[in-house]
Structure formats: C-alpha cells, structure tokens
Amino acid sequence: MDKKLETLREAYKDIPIPKELDAVVTKALQKKKKRKPLYIWPAGVTAAALLFIATVNFSPDAANAMSKVPFVKKIIEVITFHEFKEEKDNSSINVKTPAVTGLDNKSLESNLNKKYIEESKKLYEEFTHSSASKKGHFSIDSDYEKVTDTPVILSIRRTTQRTQASGYIQDQYVSIDKENHVLITLKSLFKNNQYVNVISENIKEQMKQQMKDDPNKAYFITDEDMPEETFTKIDPNQQFYITDDYKLVISFDEYEVAPGYMGAVEFKIPTEVISDMLVGDRYIH
Template identity: 40%
Template structure:
C-alpha cells in the first residue's frame, strides 16, 4: 500500500465527527428507558456566592485532576458537574514536521458506559491523527504540522458543549471544528432537529445565514462568501446538523470550517441565529433563550 493511500485512509478515519452517532444514540436510548439503579480545497472545543475566588480555584483543581474529579462526583451537591481533562496527548517535533495533539476526556458523567464510549471516540481520533503525522514524518522533506485541542464552550447545570478542533498545515492550512452538545440531566446528545417542532426551521436558518453574509460583505469589502449555488451543500439540512452548537448565552450558533462557505483566508466563520426568529418553531421547554 502506498504512503499516499495510507494518508488518505487515515484522513477518512479522523475526519469523521468524533462521536459514533448511530451506536451511541442507540446506547443512550437503551439507558434512558432503563430504570435507574470542504468545499474547494480538501486539505483540510456557585457553591457560595460570597466566595467566587475559592470556587474558581476549586473548579480548576477538579478540572485538572482526574482522581479528584471522580471523587467529587460522589458528593451530592456536585452530582451535576461534568469535568473535561486531557486524554490522549502527543507532542513531537522534527526538522520539518510537528505534532501537538490533545484530546478531551470527560469525567463525572452519571453513566460510566456512556462516558467510556465518548472518551474512546476522542482517543481514536487522536491516535489516527498521530499515525498520519508518523507517515508524514517518513516522507523526508515534506513540511507538515498537525494539532488538535478542545474547548468547553458551555458547561452549565443543564448543558455541556465541547468543541474539538483539528488543524493541519502542508502547502496550505486547514482548520476543522466538531461539537458535542449534550443534555447533562437527560444524559443524551442533543441533535439540531431535537430543538424544533418540525423542519420549517431549516429555511429560516438558511435565509438568516445568507442575510448575515450579505450584511457583512456590504460592511466590509474584504469579506467574501460563496454565491447561493455554491452554498447549497454547506447550508443543507445534513451539514447544518453537524455544524451547530449552543453558546453560553443559550443562543444557536453555526460554525463552518475553512473553505465551506468562504475562501480560505476567511478561516472558520460562525453565525449566531437570533432566538426570536426561531421562537415559534422551538419545542417547549427550549434549550435556547
């Protein structure tokens, strides 16, 4: 098997959203019913109101210490705290190649099986990225940089939103974000369609994103977006379902990867959808405000 073919297969492995949808959704459904005991260039996350400082220190320690995080999850007042720490971590630098790969590891989920399934998915993504880096390192003279990292966008009593980012640089650079949006109380992943009564929301979101694009380009001539025909794939129902998250203000956001809706120099771009626009189509109670 050639090196190019190896790289292609590895890219197919990690470019999948790092959450095994069908298998995971089926598992979650079983748990919930059980009684409790690119477009043009495919180159590529208070305990006491009077002591906020102590709370900040406490959360920092819990987030960075896995054993303590698990111990704290047994304390009744902290049952709903899900922490995110670093899982797989690969750091390597050679003359022409460099890797800084970090993957998230969730701790504190009420169901260990679900926690393991999510963490295993992220671990496999990190492993695939590192294997790609190793193959690139064997190709002498090729300049290659790869990194991955995570970020908690939202972590409240009800919601966890985790962003996972992969960046690659060869002849050009590519950045890709994927999102885990989870209802912490129901212990289930939230899908875009779960927010709405019917599919009327699709046309509302498509129109609003295009309206925002138009206003941005009118205000700033340096901003460019693809035309309406070229945007069809990016704004399709299927792709929108992969590109959404809920921010800390409980607003619906769509984040598009490099080259999906605009030239590469625009990087990743995001659009916040005004909640009042969607109000009549939202299921009650709503995750959005």
C-alpha cells in the same frame, strides 16, 4: 482551495457520534436516570485507551488526572485524558485528547470518550504517514475548550489545525445536557427537518449583510465560476453549539463556506427565526 488541503478535508472528516445516541435525548427527558453512588470508568473506554497507548506513550500527568476522577464524580467535567507532542523530520504534532467525566449515562460517556481517542489516533497516524513520506513541512495542532458551561449545558469545542503550505482549521462540538446527562444533537432540537432550510436561508442573509457592511469579507454564495463551492444549505448534522445565553450558533470549518483567510466561521441564529420549529425552550430561548 489547495488540493492537498482538500484531500485532508475529505479524508479526515469528523468521526460521527453513533446514530443511536439521538434517541437518548428523548428517552432521558421522559425518565431521568437514577444517579449511581460510585464512578466507574467504562470498560469500553479502557480498552480503547489501551489501544491508543500502544501507539503513543501515556503521560504521567494524564494518569494523575484520571486517578482523581472518583473525587469529582458528581461534577460533569471535561479533562485532558492525554497530551502528546512529537517532532520528526519536517513534521510536528501537538495534540490534547479530552475526556468527559461524571455522566450517569455511561453509554454516552463511553461513546464520546472513545470518539475523542479515535480522533487522536487518526491524527497521530496522519502525522507518522506525513513524516515518513518526507514531502515537506507538515504540522498538526489539536486542543479543546469549554465554550459553554451553565447549570444546564456543557458545550465543548475541539479545534484541529493542519498546516502544509497553508492551513486548514476544523472545529468539532459536543453539547451535553448536564441535568439529564444526555447528548444534545442538532436534530433533537427541532420538530422536523424544516430547520435545515430555515437556518440556511438565515445564514445566507447574514453572509450577504456582512459582505455589504465589510468589503473584506467573502462567502461562497454567489460564485458563478465555481458553482460546486457555492453554499446552498447546512448539513442536517452541521457543527453547532449553544451559548451561555441559550442561543444557537452554527459553525463551519475553514474553506467550507468562505475563503481560507476568513478562517473557521460561525453564525448566531436569532431565536425568533427558529422558535416555531423548536421542540421546546429548554436549550434555546
């Protein structure tokens, strides 16, 4: 991997969602919170937003979008909170900041939206630092999309691509239980941490089969010359999402488990492989 991209990868890892949110899933499933009659934008998000606005100009389109939020208070949705583009010297940036609306769980909604805002702030700071250093062309593009939107689950993917000589693509996912208004974490899906090894072994089997079927595919699982790059197992908090047919998909950033030409890669995990370890079949079946 290009040393500059490796540095970027390490310096701009995903800002973790606060650990205390893991407990929200269990609590909410035991007792569903009562819906509030009115939508109130969390004060914490407002403060964070003002800090972000001080860095970049707030767009009229975003203000208009936020003004309509009270009318969709019963719908859990993701909207564009802010979008900005800028070019300076040999650097450019194009970033859309998503925001989740309509959750009864205002603590979760606030934390998720502050997380999105902080990520955008860091991207802008990265852009300004690069443009000031004038060390060649550098670009940042960040967008989002709903990959799953069922009556039960909303999964959001935020994709960020950095380009400097070559590119680096990073996908970040958030999955929400729309009925119970809670965050779905990878750990919360399983009874214990046994899932890490089981899923990892299945992914390695899929990698080997893909390379056997297609000689153009390659993964970091047998490189004796670079053992530090060899994929051994997933992180307990590995990026993931749940499909609209309730299957688990594990995602890896570009360069994380494969050469750059493979891009960001993902693996759908057969439910029968993990069914005995699942807490239940509400999300995956």
